[in-house]
Amino acid sequence: MLDLKFIRENPDAIRQSLANRGSTVDLDAILALDAERRQALQDVERLKQERNASSKEIGLRKRAGEDTEDIQATVRAQGESIAALDQRIRVLETELEDRLLTIPNRPAAVAPIGPDASGNQVVKTVGKPRRFDFDPLPHVELAERLGLVDFGRAAKISGAGFAAYTGVGARLERALVQFMLDIHTTEHGYHEISPPFLVNRAAMTGTGQLPKMAEDMYAVPADDLFLVPTAEVPVTNLFRDEIMDRPLPVKLVAYTPCFRREAGAAGRDTRGLIRMHQFDKVELVKFVEPETSYDELEDLLGHAETILQRLELPYRVLELCTGDLSFAAARCYDIELWAPGQNDWLEVSSCSNFEDFQARRARIRYRPEGGKPQFVHTLNGSGVALARLYVAILENYQNADGSVTVPAALRPYLGGLERIESPVST
RNA sequence: GGAAGGGUGGCUGAGUGGUUUAAAGCACCGGUCUUGAAAACCGGCGAGCCGAAAGGUUCCGGGGGUUCGAAUCCCUCCCCUUCCGCCA
Numbered sequence: 001m002l003d004l005k006f007i008r009e010n011p012d013a014i015r016q017s018l019a020n021r022g023s024t025v026d027l028d029a030i031l032a033l034d035a036e037r038r039q040a041l042q043d044v045e046r047l048k049q050e051r052n053a054s055s056k057e058i059g060l061r062k063r064a065g066e067d068t069e070d071i072q073a074t075v076r077a078q079g080e081s082i083a084a085l086d087q088r089i090r091v092l093e094t095e096l097e098d099r100l101l102t103i104p105n106r107p108a109a110v111a112p113i114g115p116d117a118s119g120n121q122v123v124k125t126v127g128k129p130r131r132f133d134f135d136p137l138p139h140v141e142l143a144e145r146l147g148l149v150d151f152g153r154a155a156k157i158s159g160a161g162f163a164a165y166t167g168v169g170a171r172l173e174r175a176l177v178q179f180m181l182d183i184h185t186t187e188h189g190y191h192e193i194s195p196p197f198l199v200n201r202a203a204m205t206g207t208g209q210l211p212k213m214a215e216d217m218y219a220v221p222a223d224d225l226f227l228v229p230t231a232e233v234p235v236t237n238l239f240r241d242e243i244m245d246r247p248l249p250v251k252l253v254a255y256t257p258c259f260r261r262e263a264g265a266a267g268r269d270t271r272g273l274i275r276m277h278q279f280d281k282v283e284l285v286k287f288v289e290p291e292t293s294y295d296e297l298e299d300l301l302g303h304a305e306t307i308l309q310r311l312e313l314p315y316r317v318l319e320l321c322t323g324d325l326s327f328a329a330a331r332c333y334d335i336e337l338w339a340p341g342q343n344d345w346l347e348v349s350s351c352s353n354f355e356d357f358q359a360r361r362a363r364i365r366y367r368p369e370g371g372k373p374q375f376v377h378t379l380n381g382s383g384v385a386l387a388r389l390y391v392a393i394l395e396n397y398q399n400a401d402g403s404v405t406v407p408a409a410l411r412p413y414l415g416g417l418e419r420i421e422s423p424v425s426t
Numbered sequence: 427g428g429a430a431g432g433g434u435g436g437c438u439g440a441g442u443g444g445u446u447u448a449a450a451g452c453a454c455c456g457g458u459c460u461u462g463a464a465a466a467c468c469g470g471c472g473a474g475c476c477g478a479a480a481g482g483u484u485c486c487g488g489g490g491g492u493u494c495g496a497a498u499c500c501c502u503c504c505c506c507u508u509c510c511g512c513c514a
Contacts, residue, residue: 037476038475038476038477041475041483042476044483045475045476045483045484046482046483048482048483048484049482051495052495054494054495056445056495058444058495059444059445060445063444071494072495074494075494075495076493078494079493079494245436245437365473373473
Protein backbone atom coordinates (compact mmCIF):
# COMPACT_ATOMS: atom_id res chain seq x y z
CA MET A 1 0.00 0.00 0.00
CA LEU A 2 1.24 3.45 -0.82
CA ASP A 3 1.33 6.22 1.73
CA LEU A 4 -1.82 8.29 1.34
CA LYS A 5 0.03 11.41 2.46
CA PHE A 6 2.61 10.87 -0.23
CA ILE A 7 -0.11 10.42 -2.85
CA ARG A 8 -1.77 13.62 -1.68
CA GLU A 9 1.45 15.59 -1.93
CA ASN A 10 2.92 14.01 -5.07
CA PRO A 11 0.07 12.94 -7.34
CA ASP A 12 2.09 13.54 -10.51
CA ALA A 13 4.99 11.41 -9.37
CA ILE A 14 2.54 8.60 -8.62
CA ARG A 15 0.88 8.96 -12.02
CA GLN A 16 4.26 8.69 -13.69
CA SER A 17 5.41 5.63 -11.79
CA LEU A 18 2.09 3.88 -12.40
CA ALA A 19 2.35 4.69 -16.10
CA ASN A 20 5.85 3.14 -16.13
CA ARG A 21 4.27 -0.03 -14.82
CA GLY A 22 1.53 0.07 -17.40
CA SER A 23 -1.03 0.50 -14.66
CA THR A 24 -3.83 3.01 -14.52
CA VAL A 25 -5.53 4.11 -11.35
CA ASP A 26 -8.19 6.74 -10.80
CA LEU A 27 -6.07 9.01 -8.65
CA ASP A 28 -8.53 11.88 -8.82
CA ALA A 29 -11.21 9.75 -7.21
CA ILE A 30 -8.82 8.88 -4.42
CA LEU A 31 -7.82 12.49 -3.88
CA ALA A 32 -11.48 13.55 -3.79
CA LEU A 33 -12.36 10.83 -1.27
CA ASP A 34 -9.41 11.86 0.83
CA ALA A 35 -10.38 15.53 0.80
CA GLU A 36 -13.96 14.78 1.76
CA ARG A 37 -12.84 12.47 4.51
CA ARG A 38 -10.53 15.03 6.04
CA GLN A 39 -13.21 17.69 5.99
CA ALA A 40 -15.72 15.35 7.62
CA LEU A 41 -13.15 14.35 10.22
CA GLN A 42 -12.57 17.94 11.20
CA ASP A 43 -16.31 18.55 11.47
CA VAL A 44 -17.02 15.48 13.55
CA GLU A 45 -14.05 15.99 15.83
CA ARG A 46 -15.23 19.50 16.64
CA LEU A 47 -18.66 18.11 17.53
CA LYS A 48 -17.12 15.39 19.66
CA GLN A 49 -15.07 17.95 21.50
CA GLU A 50 -18.26 19.83 22.36
CA ARG A 51 -20.04 16.69 23.38
CA ASN A 52 -17.19 15.57 25.62
CA ALA A 53 -17.22 18.93 27.38
CA SER A 54 -20.99 18.79 27.88
CA SER A 55 -20.88 15.26 29.20
CA LYS A 56 -18.28 16.23 31.69
CA GLU A 57 -20.44 19.12 32.81
CA ILE A 58 -23.44 16.82 33.29
CA GLY A 59 -21.33 14.71 35.56
CA LEU A 60 -20.32 17.71 37.63
CA ARG A 61 -23.83 19.14 37.87
CA LYS A 62 -25.38 15.79 38.79
CA ARG A 63 -22.86 15.43 41.54
CA ALA A 64 -23.89 18.89 42.76
CA GLY A 65 -27.50 17.75 42.73
CA GLU A 66 -28.56 20.08 39.90
CA ASP A 67 -31.06 19.34 37.14
CA THR A 68 -29.43 18.43 33.78
CA GLU A 69 -32.43 17.72 31.58
CA ASP A 70 -31.87 20.74 29.28
CA ILE A 71 -28.24 20.07 28.59
CA GLN A 72 -28.90 16.35 28.08
CA ALA A 73 -31.36 17.22 25.34
CA THR A 74 -28.80 19.27 23.41
CA VAL A 75 -26.17 16.58 23.76
CA ARG A 76 -28.63 13.99 22.51
CA ALA A 77 -29.18 16.09 19.39
CA GLN A 78 -25.44 16.48 18.91
CA GLY A 79 -25.11 12.74 19.13
CA GLU A 80 -27.30 12.31 16.09
CA SER A 81 -25.15 14.61 13.94
CA ILE A 82 -22.07 12.79 15.15
CA ALA A 83 -23.51 9.40 14.30
CA ALA A 84 -24.41 10.56 10.80
CA LEU A 85 -20.96 12.00 10.16
CA ASP A 86 -19.23 8.94 11.60
CA GLN A 87 -21.25 6.78 9.28
CA ARG A 88 -20.23 8.91 6.30
CA ILE A 89 -16.57 8.73 7.34
CA ARG A 90 -16.76 4.96 7.62
CA VAL A 91 -18.08 4.73 4.08
CA LEU A 92 -15.38 7.05 2.78
CA GLU A 93 -12.60 5.21 4.56
CA THR A 94 -13.76 1.82 3.35
CA GLU A 95 -13.88 3.09 -0.22
CA LEU A 96 -10.46 4.71 0.13
CA GLU A 97 -8.93 1.59 1.65
CA ASP A 98 -10.39 -0.64 -1.07
CA ARG A 99 -8.88 1.56 -3.74
CA LEU A 100 -5.50 1.89 -2.04
CA LEU A 101 -5.22 -1.88 -1.74
CA THR A 102 -5.39 -2.29 -5.51
CA ILE A 103 -2.61 0.18 -6.33
CA PRO A 104 0.70 -1.52 -7.11
CA ASN A 105 3.95 -0.41 -5.53
CA ARG A 106 6.09 2.32 -7.08
CA PRO A 107 9.08 0.96 -8.96
CA ALA A 108 12.44 2.00 -7.53
CA ALA A 109 14.13 4.86 -9.37
CA VAL A 110 16.85 2.52 -10.62
CA ALA A 111 14.44 -0.01 -12.13
CA PRO A 112 14.76 0.08 -15.92
CA ILE A 113 11.65 1.38 -17.66
CA GLY A 114 10.06 -1.12 -20.01
CA PRO A 115 6.69 -2.46 -21.12
CA ASP A 116 7.01 -6.16 -20.24
CA ALA A 117 9.50 -9.01 -19.91
CA SER A 118 11.21 -7.85 -23.10
CA GLY A 119 12.51 -4.86 -21.16
CA ASN A 120 14.29 -6.90 -18.51
CA GLN A 121 18.07 -6.56 -18.41
CA VAL A 122 20.59 -9.32 -18.00
CA VAL A 123 22.79 -8.30 -15.08
CA LYS A 124 25.20 -11.21 -15.29
CA THR A 125 25.61 -14.75 -16.50
CA VAL A 126 27.47 -17.20 -14.29
CA GLY A 127 28.86 -20.56 -15.37
CA LYS A 128 29.05 -21.90 -18.88
CA PRO A 129 26.30 -24.09 -20.28
CA ARG A 130 27.79 -27.54 -20.75
CA ARG A 131 28.48 -28.78 -24.29
CA PHE A 132 26.91 -32.13 -24.95
CA ASP A 133 28.27 -34.69 -27.37
CA PHE A 134 24.78 -36.21 -27.55
CA ASP A 135 21.28 -34.73 -27.71
CA PRO A 136 20.32 -33.83 -24.17
CA LEU A 137 16.93 -35.20 -23.15
CA PRO A 138 14.19 -33.18 -21.56
CA HIS A 139 13.73 -33.91 -17.86
CA VAL A 140 10.39 -35.65 -18.38
CA GLU A 141 12.12 -38.43 -20.34
CA LEU A 142 14.94 -38.72 -17.82
CA ALA A 143 12.63 -38.71 -14.81
CA GLU A 144 10.30 -41.33 -16.22
CA ARG A 145 13.07 -43.65 -17.44
CA LEU A 146 14.83 -43.43 -14.10
CA GLY A 147 11.59 -43.87 -12.17
CA LEU A 148 11.98 -40.60 -10.31
CA VAL A 149 8.60 -39.04 -10.97
CA ASP A 150 5.20 -40.58 -11.70
CA PHE A 151 3.24 -37.99 -13.63
CA GLY A 152 0.45 -40.28 -14.77
CA ARG A 153 -0.63 -41.47 -11.37
CA ALA A 154 -0.30 -37.98 -9.91
CA ALA A 155 -2.69 -36.77 -12.60
CA LYS A 156 -5.06 -39.58 -11.73
CA ILE A 157 -5.32 -38.53 -8.11
CA SER A 158 -5.02 -34.74 -8.47
CA GLY A 159 -5.04 -33.68 -12.11
CA ALA A 160 -2.55 -32.02 -14.42
CA GLY A 161 0.10 -29.92 -12.75
CA PHE A 162 0.87 -32.35 -9.95
CA ALA A 163 3.75 -34.78 -9.58
CA ALA A 164 4.40 -37.83 -7.45
CA TYR A 165 8.11 -38.20 -6.74
CA THR A 166 9.08 -41.79 -6.14
CA GLY A 167 12.03 -43.68 -4.69
CA VAL A 168 15.35 -41.95 -5.32
CA GLY A 169 13.35 -39.21 -7.00
CA ALA A 170 11.56 -38.47 -3.74
CA ARG A 171 14.77 -38.60 -1.81
CA LEU A 172 16.45 -36.19 -4.22
CA GLU A 173 13.59 -33.75 -3.70
CA ARG A 174 13.95 -33.99 0.07
CA ALA A 175 17.74 -33.75 -0.17
CA LEU A 176 17.51 -30.47 -2.06
CA VAL A 177 15.27 -28.92 0.58
CA GLN A 178 17.58 -30.07 3.35
CA PHE A 179 20.68 -28.89 1.51
CA MET A 180 19.32 -25.39 0.95
CA LEU A 181 17.99 -24.98 4.49
CA ASP A 182 21.34 -26.06 5.90
CA ILE A 183 23.29 -23.53 3.88
CA HIS A 184 21.01 -20.62 4.71
CA THR A 185 20.82 -21.40 8.41
CA THR A 186 24.45 -22.32 9.05
CA GLU A 187 26.27 -20.12 6.56
CA HIS A 188 23.99 -17.15 5.88
CA GLY A 189 22.58 -16.60 9.35
CA TYR A 190 18.88 -17.18 8.70
CA HIS A 191 16.55 -18.40 11.43
CA GLU A 192 14.46 -21.35 10.31
CA ILE A 193 10.67 -21.23 10.43
CA SER A 194 8.26 -24.03 9.61
CA PRO A 195 5.02 -22.09 9.18
CA PRO A 196 1.37 -23.03 8.59
CA PHE A 197 0.50 -23.84 4.98
CA LEU A 198 -3.02 -22.41 5.33
CA VAL A 199 -3.41 -18.73 6.11
CA ASN A 200 -6.30 -16.35 6.61
CA ARG A 201 -7.50 -13.48 4.46
CA ALA A 202 -5.70 -10.81 6.47
CA ALA A 203 -2.36 -12.53 5.87
CA MET A 204 -2.98 -12.81 2.14
CA THR A 205 -3.88 -9.13 2.04
CA GLY A 206 -0.85 -8.12 4.08
CA THR A 207 1.68 -9.35 1.54
CA GLY A 208 -0.40 -8.22 -1.44
CA GLN A 209 -1.81 -11.46 -2.92
CA LEU A 210 -5.31 -10.27 -2.09
CA PRO A 211 -7.46 -8.68 -3.25
CA LYS A 212 -5.98 -8.51 -6.77
CA MET A 213 -4.71 -12.06 -7.34
CA ALA A 214 -7.60 -13.93 -5.75
CA GLU A 215 -8.23 -16.14 -8.76
CA ASP A 216 -4.69 -17.51 -8.54
CA MET A 217 -5.12 -18.84 -5.01
CA TYR A 218 -6.50 -22.12 -3.74
CA ALA A 219 -9.16 -21.28 -1.18
CA VAL A 220 -10.93 -23.21 1.55
CA PRO A 221 -14.20 -21.28 1.67
CA ALA A 222 -15.66 -23.11 4.69
CA ASP A 223 -12.99 -21.55 6.90
CA ASP A 224 -12.02 -18.56 4.76
CA LEU A 225 -8.47 -19.90 4.52
CA PHE A 226 -6.04 -20.04 1.62
CA LEU A 227 -3.25 -22.45 0.70
CA VAL A 228 0.01 -20.53 0.69
CA PRO A 229 1.28 -19.64 -2.80
CA THR A 230 4.71 -18.98 -1.24
CA ALA A 231 6.24 -19.03 2.25
CA GLU A 232 6.51 -15.27 1.89
CA VAL A 233 2.89 -15.03 3.03
CA PRO A 234 2.99 -16.84 6.39
CA VAL A 235 6.54 -15.75 7.22
CA THR A 236 6.16 -12.04 6.46
CA ASN A 237 2.85 -11.98 8.31
CA LEU A 238 4.44 -13.44 11.43
CA PHE A 239 4.94 -9.84 12.57
CA ARG A 240 1.69 -8.39 11.29
CA ASP A 241 0.27 -5.70 13.60
CA GLU A 242 3.43 -5.59 15.64
CA ILE A 243 6.20 -3.23 16.54
CA MET A 244 9.08 -5.65 16.16
CA ASP A 245 10.58 -6.64 19.48
CA ARG A 246 14.00 -7.64 18.19
CA PRO A 247 16.93 -5.93 16.50
CA LEU A 248 16.91 -5.63 12.72
CA PRO A 249 17.68 -7.10 10.34
CA VAL A 250 15.56 -10.17 11.05
CA LYS A 251 16.40 -12.92 8.56
CA LEU A 252 14.09 -15.91 8.28
CA VAL A 253 14.14 -18.96 6.04
CA ALA A 254 11.28 -21.38 5.53
CA TYR A 255 10.54 -24.44 3.51
CA THR A 256 6.94 -24.82 2.36
CA PRO A 257 5.08 -26.35 -0.50
CA CYS A 258 3.52 -23.65 -2.70
CA PHE A 259 0.07 -23.89 -4.22
CA ARG A 260 -0.91 -21.91 -7.29
CA ARG A 261 -3.87 -22.23 -9.58
CA GLU A 262 -1.93 -20.66 -12.47
CA ALA A 263 -5.27 -19.37 -13.66
CA GLY A 264 -3.78 -17.09 -16.29
CA ALA A 265 -1.41 -19.71 -17.63
CA ALA A 266 -3.75 -22.58 -18.45
CA GLY A 267 -2.31 -24.67 -21.26
CA ARG A 268 1.25 -23.35 -20.87
CA ASP A 269 4.12 -25.63 -19.92
CA THR A 270 1.71 -28.48 -19.37
CA ARG A 271 4.32 -31.19 -19.65
CA GLY A 272 6.81 -31.94 -16.92
CA LEU A 273 7.82 -30.10 -13.79
CA ILE A 274 8.10 -26.57 -15.09
CA ARG A 275 4.71 -25.15 -14.16
CA MET A 276 3.08 -26.95 -11.26
CA HIS A 277 0.03 -26.34 -9.09
CA GLN A 278 2.10 -27.56 -6.18
CA PHE A 279 5.85 -27.24 -5.81
CA ASP A 280 8.34 -27.01 -2.96
CA LYS A 281 10.36 -23.92 -2.21
CA VAL A 282 12.83 -22.62 0.31
CA GLU A 283 12.16 -18.94 0.85
CA LEU A 284 14.29 -16.21 2.38
CA VAL A 285 12.51 -13.31 4.11
CA LYS A 286 14.07 -10.23 5.66
CA PHE A 287 12.78 -7.38 7.80
CA VAL A 288 15.24 -4.50 7.66
CA GLU A 289 15.71 -0.81 8.39
CA PRO A 290 14.73 1.35 5.41
CA GLU A 291 18.20 2.82 4.94
CA THR A 292 19.73 -0.60 4.39
CA SER A 293 17.15 -2.33 2.27
CA TYR A 294 18.94 -2.06 -1.07
CA ASP A 295 22.19 -3.37 0.40
CA GLU A 296 20.14 -6.17 1.93
CA LEU A 297 18.69 -6.96 -1.50
CA GLU A 298 22.18 -7.50 -2.98
CA ASP A 299 23.00 -9.67 0.02
CA LEU A 300 19.83 -11.71 -0.46
CA LEU A 301 20.55 -12.21 -4.13
CA GLY A 302 24.00 -13.49 -3.21
CA HIS A 303 22.51 -16.02 -0.80
CA ALA A 304 20.24 -17.43 -3.48
CA GLU A 305 23.12 -17.54 -5.96
CA THR A 306 25.23 -19.52 -3.51
CA ILE A 307 22.87 -22.47 -3.87
CA LEU A 308 23.32 -22.58 -7.63
CA GLN A 309 27.06 -22.13 -7.39
CA ARG A 310 27.36 -25.03 -4.95
CA LEU A 311 25.34 -27.16 -7.32
CA GLU A 312 27.54 -25.95 -10.18
CA LEU A 313 24.64 -24.97 -12.39
CA PRO A 314 24.84 -22.26 -15.05
CA TYR A 315 22.53 -19.33 -14.37
CA ARG A 316 21.89 -15.72 -15.16
CA VAL A 317 20.48 -12.82 -13.20
CA LEU A 318 17.93 -10.41 -14.66
CA GLU A 319 16.86 -7.06 -13.39
CA LEU A 320 13.11 -6.71 -13.97
CA CYS A 321 11.88 -3.64 -15.78
CA THR A 322 8.99 -1.52 -14.50
CA GLY A 323 6.47 -3.31 -16.71
CA ASP A 324 7.39 -6.79 -15.45
CA LEU A 325 7.67 -6.01 -11.75
CA SER A 326 5.21 -7.88 -9.55
CA PHE A 327 2.42 -6.01 -7.79
CA ALA A 328 4.19 -5.42 -4.48
CA ALA A 329 7.82 -5.13 -5.59
CA ALA A 330 9.84 -1.94 -5.97
CA ARG A 331 12.87 -3.69 -7.38
CA CYS A 332 13.42 -7.30 -8.32
CA TYR A 333 16.13 -9.63 -9.58
CA ASP A 334 15.12 -12.89 -11.20
CA ILE A 335 17.53 -15.79 -11.30
CA GLU A 336 17.19 -18.18 -14.20
CA LEU A 337 18.80 -21.59 -14.60
CA TRP A 338 19.90 -22.96 -17.92
CA ALA A 339 17.97 -26.10 -18.87
CA PRO A 340 19.57 -27.83 -21.89
CA GLY A 341 16.67 -30.23 -22.39
CA GLN A 342 14.34 -27.25 -22.77
CA ASN A 343 16.97 -25.18 -24.52
CA ASP A 344 15.72 -22.35 -22.35
CA TRP A 345 16.22 -20.45 -19.11
CA LEU A 346 13.99 -21.31 -16.13
CA GLU A 347 13.14 -18.84 -13.41
CA VAL A 348 13.99 -20.32 -10.01
CA SER A 349 14.12 -17.22 -7.86
CA SER A 350 12.78 -13.70 -7.58
CA CYS A 351 14.61 -11.53 -5.09
CA SER A 352 12.56 -8.45 -4.32
CA ASN A 353 12.64 -5.36 -2.18
CA PHE A 354 9.11 -4.28 -1.29
CA GLU A 355 10.33 -1.25 0.65
CA ASP A 356 7.49 -0.34 3.03
CA PHE A 357 4.67 -1.50 0.74
CA GLN A 358 3.95 -4.77 2.54
CA ALA A 359 4.85 -3.34 5.94
CA ARG A 360 2.22 -0.63 5.55
CA ARG A 361 -0.43 -3.16 4.51
CA ALA A 362 0.45 -5.52 7.34
CA ARG A 363 1.38 -2.78 9.83
CA ILE A 364 4.82 -4.15 10.60
CA ARG A 365 6.93 -1.54 12.35
CA TYR A 366 10.15 -1.18 14.30
CA ARG A 367 11.33 1.41 16.75
CA PRO A 368 14.38 3.32 15.54
CA GLU A 369 16.81 4.19 18.34
CA GLY A 370 15.09 6.82 20.45
CA GLY A 371 12.45 7.51 17.79
CA LYS A 372 8.86 6.92 16.81
CA PRO A 373 7.83 3.57 15.37
CA GLN A 374 8.11 3.38 11.62
CA PHE A 375 7.46 0.82 8.92
CA VAL A 376 10.19 -1.72 8.24
CA HIS A 377 11.26 -2.63 4.74
CA THR A 378 10.53 -6.22 3.75
CA LEU A 379 12.40 -8.33 1.22
CA ASN A 380 12.17 -11.87 0.08
CA GLY A 381 13.64 -14.22 -2.45
CA SER A 382 13.44 -17.85 -3.31
CA GLY A 383 16.47 -19.67 -2.17
CA VAL A 384 15.45 -21.43 -4.39
CA ALA A 385 12.33 -22.95 -5.92
CA LEU A 386 12.20 -26.70 -6.40
CA ALA A 387 10.71 -28.46 -9.39
CA ARG A 388 12.56 -26.18 -11.80
CA LEU A 389 15.79 -26.67 -9.89
CA TYR A 390 15.09 -30.39 -10.16
CA VAL A 391 14.61 -30.00 -13.92
CA ALA A 392 17.92 -28.18 -14.26
CA ILE A 393 19.81 -30.79 -12.28
CA LEU A 394 18.46 -33.68 -14.33
CA GLU A 395 19.05 -31.96 -17.62
CA ASN A 396 22.50 -30.49 -16.88
CA TYR A 397 23.86 -33.59 -15.17
CA GLN A 398 22.53 -36.18 -17.60
CA ASN A 399 24.82 -38.68 -19.25
CA ALA A 400 24.71 -40.30 -22.67
CA ASP A 401 23.37 -43.54 -21.20
CA GLY A 402 20.38 -41.79 -19.64
CA SER A 403 21.82 -41.80 -16.14
CA VAL A 404 22.22 -38.63 -14.08
CA THR A 405 25.32 -37.73 -12.07
CA VAL A 406 24.55 -36.45 -8.58
CA PRO A 407 26.07 -32.99 -7.99
CA ALA A 408 28.95 -33.37 -5.54
CA ALA A 409 27.43 -30.99 -3.00
CA LEU A 410 24.31 -33.15 -2.80
CA ARG A 411 25.93 -36.53 -2.31
CA PRO A 412 26.10 -36.33 1.50
CA TYR A 413 22.32 -35.89 1.46
CA LEU A 414 21.82 -38.98 -0.65
CA GLY A 415 23.92 -41.40 1.35
CA GLY A 416 26.92 -40.84 -0.90
CA LEU A 417 25.09 -41.73 -4.10
CA GLU A 418 27.10 -40.51 -7.10
CA ARG A 419 24.90 -41.48 -9.98
CA ILE A 420 21.23 -42.13 -10.53
CA GLU A 421 20.84 -45.04 -12.91
CA SER A 422 18.04 -46.92 -14.53
CA PRO A 423 16.45 -49.48 -12.30
CA VAL A 424 17.39 -52.90 -13.60
CA SER A 425 13.75 -53.72 -14.07
CA THR A 426 10.45 -52.41 -12.82
C1' G B 427 -17.74 -30.29 19.77
C1' G B 428 -19.31 -29.21 25.39
C1' A B 429 -18.24 -26.46 30.14
C1' A B 430 -15.69 -22.77 32.96
C1' G B 431 -12.23 -18.73 33.31
C1' G B 432 -9.66 -15.04 30.70
C1' G B 433 -7.94 -11.07 26.63
C1' U B 434 -5.97 -3.63 29.44
C1' G B 435 0.49 0.10 26.71
C1' G B 436 7.19 -3.38 24.99
C1' C B 437 6.18 -6.74 29.62
C1' U B 438 3.57 -7.54 34.53
C1' G B 439 -0.82 -5.63 36.28
C1' A B 440 -4.92 -2.19 38.86
C1' G B 441 -9.32 -0.39 37.26
C1' U B 442 -17.70 -2.86 37.78
C1' G B 443 -21.12 4.00 34.51
C1' G B 444 -18.73 10.51 35.26
C1' U B 445 -11.23 14.85 36.90
C1' U B 446 -9.15 7.59 33.58
C1' U B 447 -6.10 12.78 30.65
C1' A B 448 -5.79 4.17 31.86
C1' A B 449 -2.85 3.56 38.60
C1' A B 450 1.54 1.12 39.90
C1' G B 451 5.83 -1.77 38.91
C1' C B 452 9.44 -3.64 35.33
C1' A B 453 12.03 -2.43 30.96
C1' C B 454 13.80 1.79 28.29
C1' C B 455 15.76 7.13 27.68
C1' G B 456 17.90 11.60 30.08
C1' G B 457 20.03 13.75 34.54
C1' U B 458 22.40 13.91 39.67
C1' C B 459 26.12 11.21 42.30
C1' U B 460 30.78 8.16 40.79
C1' U B 461 37.63 7.50 38.27
C1' G B 462 34.02 4.14 35.68
C1' A B 463 29.91 1.01 36.47
C1' A B 464 26.11 -0.58 39.77
C1' A B 465 22.82 1.13 43.50
C1' A B 466 20.06 5.27 45.09
C1' C B 467 17.50 9.67 43.83
C1' C B 468 15.10 13.19 40.12
C1' G B 469 12.70 13.61 35.46
C1' G B 470 10.78 11.53 30.89
C1' C B 471 8.38 7.51 28.48
C1' G B 472 1.78 3.99 24.29
C1' A B 473 -0.24 4.04 19.18
C1' G B 474 -3.30 5.93 14.93
C1' C B 475 -5.70 10.00 12.61
C1' C B 476 -6.83 15.48 11.68
C1' G B 477 -4.21 20.09 12.09
C1' A B 478 0.90 25.06 9.71
C1' A B 479 0.76 25.15 14.91
C1' A B 480 -1.72 25.43 19.38
C1' G B 481 -4.43 21.67 19.99
C1' G B 482 -8.23 18.06 19.01
C1' U B 483 -9.97 13.15 18.30
C1' U B 484 -9.95 7.78 18.40
C1' C B 485 -8.03 3.26 20.53
C1' C B 486 -8.44 -1.30 26.77
C1' G B 487 -9.15 -8.72 21.38
C1' G B 488 -12.89 -7.56 16.59
C1' G B 489 -17.90 -5.90 15.44
C1' G B 490 -22.66 -4.14 17.13
C1' G B 491 -25.95 -2.17 21.07
C1' U B 492 -27.72 0.56 25.77
C1' U B 493 -26.57 5.70 27.78
C1' C B 494 -26.02 12.68 27.97
C1' G B 495 -21.46 9.72 29.00
C1' A B 496 -18.70 2.74 28.39
C1' A B 497 -12.21 -0.33 29.70
C1' U B 498 -16.60 -0.91 33.00
C1' C B 499 -23.46 -2.96 31.27
C1' C B 500 -25.80 -6.11 27.00
C1' C B 501 -25.37 -9.08 22.21
C1' U B 502 -22.13 -11.48 18.82
C1' C B 503 -17.60 -13.25 16.75
C1' C B 504 -12.27 -14.39 17.34
C1' C B 505 -8.23 -15.95 20.28
C1' C B 506 -5.87 -17.98 24.88
C1' U B 507 -5.99 -21.23 29.44
C1' U B 508 -8.10 -25.42 32.15
C1' C B 509 -11.39 -29.65 32.26
C1' C B 510 -14.47 -33.20 29.36
C1' G B 511 -15.33 -35.59 24.56
C1' C B 512 -13.06 -36.98 19.85
C1' C B 513 -8.49 -37.91 17.56
C1' A B 514 -2.89 -38.51 14.51
